[in-house]
Amino acid sequence: MDVLEKLTILTDAAKYDAACTSSGGNRAAKKGYIGNTSTSVAGCCHTFSADGRCVSLLKVLLTNRCVYDCKYCVNRRSNDTRRAAFTPEELADLTISFYRRNYIEGLFLSSGVFRSPDYTTELMIRTLRLLRETYRFNGYIHAKAIPGTAPELVEQLGLLADRLSVNIELPSEAGLKTLAPDKTKSAILTPMRQIQARNCQNKEELIKYRHAPKFAPAGQSTQLIVGATPDSDFHILRLTQGLYDRYHLKRVFYSAYVPVMEHALLPAKDVKPPLLREHRLYQADWLLRFYGFRAEELLDEQHRDFDTRVDPKCSWALAHLEFFPVEVNTADYETLLRIPGVGVISAKRILSARRAGRLRIDDLPKLGVVMKRAQYFLTASGKIPDGLRFTPDSLLRSLIAAERPQLPQQEMVQLSLFDAVV
Amino acid sequence: MIYIYDGSFNGFLCCIFDSYANKEVLTAICRDEDFVPTLFASRAIQTDRDHANRVLRKIVKCSPYTAELLQKGFLTCLPDKELYLYHLVVKLLKEGPGFLRNFSDETLYPVLKAVRHLQGEVHLLKGFIRFSELGGVLGSEIEPKNRVLPLLRSHFCARYQNETFFIYDRTHKEALFYAAGKAVIRPLEDFQMAPPDETEARYRLLWKRFYDTIAIKERYNPKCRMTQMPKRYWGTMTEFQNADYFKAQSSSAAAPAPAAPAGISGPGTPPEHGLSAPGSDP
Numbered sequence: 001m002d003v004l005e006k007l008t009i010l011t012d013a014a015k016y017d018a019a020c021t022s023s024g025g026n027r028a029a030k031k032g033y034i035g036n037t038s039t040s041v042a043g044c045c046h047t048f049s050a051d052g053r054c055v056s057l058l059k060v061l062l063t064n065r066c067v068y069d070c071k072y073c074v075n076r077r078s079n080d081t082r083r084a085a086f087t088p089e090e091l092a093d094l095t096i097s098f099y100r101r102n103y104i105e106g107l108f109l110s111s112g113v114f115r116s117p118d119y120t121t122e123l124m125i126r127t128l129r130l131l132r133e134t135y136r137f138n139g140y141i142h143a144k145a146i147p148g149t150a151p152e153l154v155e156q157l158g159l160l161a162d163r164l165s166v167n168i169e170l171p172s173e174a175g176l177k178t179l180a181p182d183k184t185k186s187a188i189l190t191p192m193r194q195i196q197a198r199n200c201q202n203k204e205e206l207i208k209y210r211h212a213p214k215f216a217p218a219g220q221s222t223q224l225i226v227g228a229t230p231d232s233d234f235h236i237l238r239l240t241q242g243l244y245d246r247y248h249l250k251r252v253f254y255s256a257y258v259p260v261m262e263h264a265l266l267p268a269k270d271v272k273p274p275l276l277r278e279h280r281l282y283q284a285d286w287l288l289r290f291y292g293f294r295a296e297e298l299l300d301e302q303h304r305d306f307d308t309r310v311d312p313k314c315s316w317a318l319a320h321l322e323f324f325p326v327e328v329n330t331a332d333y334e335t336l337l338r339i340p341g342v343g344v345i346s347a348k349r350i351l352s353a354r355r356a357g358r359l360r361i362d363d364l365p366k367l368g369v370v371m372k373r374a375q376y377f378l379t380a381s382g383k384i385p386d387g388l389r390f391t392p393d394s395l396l397r398s399l400i401a402a403e404r405p406q407l408p409q410q411e412m413v414q415l416s417l418f419d420a421v422v
Numbered sequence: 423m424i425y426i427y428d429g430s431f432n433g434f435l436c437c438i439f440d441s442y443a444n445k446e447v448l449t450a451i452c453r454d455e456d457f458v459p460t461l462f463a464s465r466a467i468q469t470d471r472d473h474a475n476r477v478l479r480k481i482v483k484c485s486p487y488t489a490e491l492l493q494k495g496f497l498t499c500l501p502d503k504e505l506y507l508y509h510l511v512v513k514l515l516k517e518g519p520g521f522l523r524n525f526s527d528e529t530l531y532p533v534l535k536a537v538r539h540l541q542g543e544v545h546l547l548k549g550f551i552r553f554s555e556l557g558g559v560l561g562s563e564i565e566p567k568n569r570v571l572p573l574l575r576s577h578f579c580a581r582y583q584n585e586t587f588f589i590y591d592r593t594h595k596e597a598l599f600y601a602a603g604k605a606v607i608r609p610l611e612d613f614q615m616a617p618p619d620e621t622e623a624r625y626r627l628l629w630k631r632f633y634d635t636i637a638i639k640e641r642y643n644p645k646c647r648m649t650q651m652p653k654r655y656w657g658t659m660t661e662f663q664n665a666d667y668f669k670a671q672s673s674s675a676a677a678p679a680p681a682a683p684a685g686i687s688g689p690g691t692p693p694e695h696g697l698s699a700p701g702s703d704p
Contacts, residue, residue, distance in 0.1 A: 007628055011635040029580040036581055038548075045650070046549040047661060050637035052646025056549075059636065094628065100560065100585065101553045103629050103660070258640045273640055349525050356524035366526035 001084060003094065009084040013064040013075050014110055017167075017223065018253040022056040022105035022140045024218030025162040035099060035139035037106070037162060037218075044105050057108035057142060058098055062086055062123055066112030070169070070180035072228050074260050075112045085114070088127040096135050106140030106162070107131070117148040121157060128160040140218075145195065147187040154191050155215075158198060163218040163250070166192045168243075171236045175229035178265050195220045196247050219250035226281060227257035227274040228266060232304035237284055237295040244288060254281045276408065280306040287312060290344050291337045309400045314340045317377055318396060324377040325384070328364070329354050340399075341374030361385050372402045424464035427504075429453040431496050434504055435474035437467050438511055451504035481511060485519035491533055497569040500536035507533060540568040548577055550651070552660045553587060554615065555622050560587035563615060563658050571598045571607050579605050623670035626660050630668065633661040 023043035029036040038044040045054040061075070063085035069077045086094075091109075098104045109127065114120045124143060131137040143161035145154050158164055166188055170176050173185045198215050205212040222243065224236060240252045256273035259266065284306065287293040291313070298312050299305070307315050317324065317340050326339050328350055336347040346368035353359060353367055361380045365371050375385050376395055390398060423446040427433035434451070441448050444465075454466070482489045488510065495507050506529075513521065513529045521527050525534055543566055551574075553560040560582065564570070571591055578587065579600055586601040590613045597610040618626060656662040 004628060004631060008631055008635050011632050015636050015638055029583055032584070034582070034584060040545060040548075044545075044549045047633060047659065048647045048651040049633065050644065050647060051639075051641035052643040052650060053637075053641075054650065055633070055636060058632070097625050098629060100582070101555065101625065101629070101660075102549075102551050102562070105549075256641070258638060275641065353524040353526060356521055356527070359526075363524075363526035366531050 003090055006084045006086055006090070007060065007094070009082050010060045010062075010064060010086065013081075013112070014059050014061045014108075016074070016255060016258065017059060017108075017110060018053075018255040019142070019165060019221055019223055019251070020054055020056050020059055020108060021142075021163075021221075021251065024250055025140055027138065027162075027217070030138050033136045033138035034096070035106075035137060037138075037140045046102070046104055056105045057140065058095055058104045058106070059108040059110075060086070060091070062091065062109060062111035062120070062127065063114045064112045065114045067115065068113050068180070068182040070182065071263050071265060072169075072179055072225060072257065072260070079261070086127075088123070088130050091127050092130045092135055092137075095131060096137060099137070099139055106142070108142040109161075110144040111146070113146060117146040118150050118153060120146055121149045121153040125153065125156050125160065128157070132160055142218075145191045147183055147191060149191060151191075151194055154194055155198065158195060158216040159213050161216055163221060164195050164216045165221045165223070166195070167223045168239075169223070169225055170229055171224050171226075171231045171239055172229060175231065179228065192220065192222070192247050199248070219248070221249055221251040221253060223253040223255055225257050226254045226278050227271075233277070233281060233284075233306050234295070234299040234301070234304040236281060237288070237299060240285060241288055241295040252285060254278050254285070276308050277306070280308060280312060284312040292334055310396070310403055311340070313338075314373060314399050314403075318399070321392060325379045326377060327382070328378050328380050329359055339374055339377045341370035341372070341377070343368070373399065423448055424450045424452060424457075424460070424462055426452050426454050426457050426464055426466045428469050429455065430469060431493070432471060432474035433467065433469040434496060434507070435477040436469050437504070438508060439470075439473040439477050440465070440467050441508070448505065448508055450502070451508060477511075481514065484514055485522060487522060488514050488519070491537060494537045494540060494573070495533045497572060498536040498540045499567045499569075500532065503533075503536065506536075540570070540573070543568050544570050544573045546651070546655065547574060550655045550659055551578075551589065552658065554618060554626075556616055556619070558586065560585055561590070561615060562588075563590045563592055563613070565592045565654070565658060567593065567654075569594050569596075571596060574598065575600075575605050575607070617671035618667075618669075620670045623668055626663075627668045630661050630663075 021043050022038050023041060025037035026039055027037045043056055045056050047055045049055055063083070064075045064081070065083045065085065066073075066075045066077055074081065091107075095104070095107045099106070109124055111120050111124060114123065128141060128143065131141070141161045142163045142165065143157050145157060145164045145166045147166060154164070168188055169183065170179060176183055176185060195216060199219065202212070202215040206214070224239070226236065236254075243249045243252055256275050256278040257267065258273045259269045259271055262269050284293075284298055287298065288295065293316070298316055306312055310318070317338070323338065326335055328336065333347055333351060336342055336350055337344070342350070349367040350359065350369075353363065359380050361383060364374070364378075364380060371385070375388055376390055376398070378384075423441075425437045425441065425448055427437050437448070437451050440446075449462070457464070478489060481492065491510065492507055495503055500506060509529050510533055522530060525531065547564060547566060547570055551562050551564060553562045569591070571589065574589065575598055578589070578598075582600070583603065588597050588599045590597040590610060595609060595611055596607055597613065598605060598607050660667070
């Protein structure tokens with residue numbers, strides 16, 4: 001089998017992994033080495049695939065042979081699909097050649113479980129070592145830590161990679177038991193805890209010894225599949241919050257479940273992936289990380305799922321109308337961040353701009369405030385935009401109308417004279 | 423009063439210097455090649471390095487941020503950028519740097535918007551540039567709206583410090599050359615990329631295959647892709663080229679490309695012309 005064919009099979013098998021970021025590392029170029037990691041906060045996207053997702057790293061599996069039989073996965077043991085495996089040399093050559101042509105920012109190496117977690121991790125370590133030591137590759141590497149791997153191997157992997165990730169896959173233990181019988185919650189959380197502890201320890205080492213080897217300097221991330229199990233958004237968001245609080249994850253990725261097979265325990269194959277739900281979860285995830293929201297504020301036992309018509313921040317604002325309007329000339333940073341349509345950048349710009357003089361409504365769009373949402377929730381020098389009239393009832397309708405063009409449109413259906421009147 | 427300068431950054435700074443020296447208020451600042459004679463009074467400005475340095479020193483002293491804005495703003499594609507930048511300097515010298523905090527200020531905002539556009543384009547191009555290897559030299563072409571090469575220089579020189587590479591800017595007809603730790607930007611009238619050899623064609627094909635495979639069909643979303651990666655970048659990206667682009671042409675790989683300009687004698691040799699005067703910075 002030639003490399004082109006292997007690449008096709010192993011990319012196809014890896015594409016359902018959502019994470020493809022190159023942010024978080026800031027390693028400068030080194031003499032005699034090729035590459036560095038992106039200095040930009042947002043990482044660097046090298047292209048966008050036809051589904052609109054960023055392609056930053058060469059995302060492949062080392063092999064799609066797998067001893068596990070997770071029901072939702074295309075690479076499960078019982079699936080009749082073509083199997084392939086890269087040799088470490090092929091993969092290292094591919095990475096370097098792509099990197100030199102500026103196709104990619106680095107390598108995202110994941111793998112099916114071949115023989116055992118330890119054996120697979122050893123193969124991955126061999127590939128990464130070849131890249132780092134023989135090819136002197138200094139760019140970004142994201143490696144998957146496979147649940148059940150020996151701690152010593154995770155340690156070695158972390159010293160070679162920039163970011164490690166352990167996939168939680170399903171948001172509840174019950175889901176894991178039914179759909180991924182070979183995985184357990186504790187097997188997933190053990191390496192996660194180890195990476196977090198080692199990361200903390202590494203920070204201290206780096207303070208004492210400037211040249212101490214860095215352990216996964218870009219931190220760790222994880223991924224959840226949304227829509228394969230009946231878990232609610234509230235449950236997922238609280239889980240996410242726990243991961244950020246207790247495991248200091250950099251990112252939690254959500255992957256809308258794409259039905260790849262027919263199974264009694266899974267959604268039917270003609271179900272569309274819940275993309276809008278995934279989108280709302282990402283929006284809420286941002287609110288947790290950058291806007292100072294807590295999961296319990298956004299959802300509760302009565303409202304267990306997000307309103308798909310408006311974004312989570314608007315939903316929160318509509319439920320807390322007593323908080324508004326906010327006067328942009330006097331409100332503090334945390335309060336500004338609560339206004340729908342005001343983000344981290346525009347809030348900081350407001351803070352800076354109002355030291356130069358009082359802000360008027362006309363100034364706000366220039367500072368990056370999205371007025372179609374924000375206009376209902378703020379005042380500038382005591383004024384709201386001219387001619388704006390609304391009541392709490394019309395507010396929801398206006399916000400939904402503002403949001404609608406962004407949402408996927410319903411398919412047009414030809415009306416028929418003979419349809420039954422509903 | 424209309425001032426005419428030579429198109430260089432120093433020339434522009436001299437316009438500012440002379441407007442103060444002559445106590446004249448400028449209504450337009452033109453490059454000499456764009457200037458169309460009018461009935462309004464105009465003056466041709468001589469570029470003087472000392473005058474330019476004096477202006478820049480003064481601006482840095484008042485506000486280093488403005489100096490950065492001037493340098494970046496001068497690279498943007500904003501129409502009449504010189505006049506906007508001139509107004510910014512005049513306001514800075516008259517009122518002090520306080521107004522710079524307010525991004526919605528009417529003098530600052532147009533410049534800031536143009537600079538953000540420039541920086542956005544630079545950020546995207548850091549990812550979207552595609553190199554082709556031809557005889558050990560990495561070459562690429564871009565078609566940006568702004569003059570991005572000065573801002574791309576440090577990124578690519580750090581990343582590929584052991585390589586020899588060049589980036590040709592089709593819009594502004596200039597190229598960034600890098601070899602042996604030195605980088606220069608030189609005007610280059612015409613350039614045609616030589617056809618790929620076997621290895622290059624193979625990697626192009628591998629990349630194209632990777633790109634086509636990584637998309638999830640069930641999530642097909644062309645609008646999102648176009649928002650993130652506007653179509654104007656597609657022309658120079660490997661994954662959007664037609665079938666010819668992936669065919670190796672072994673016969674012509676040995677001979678220098680017929681349309682290769684005088685500056686770089688062939689795809690195989692490092693660009694000597696570009697490296698003869700590394701100190702001078704356009």
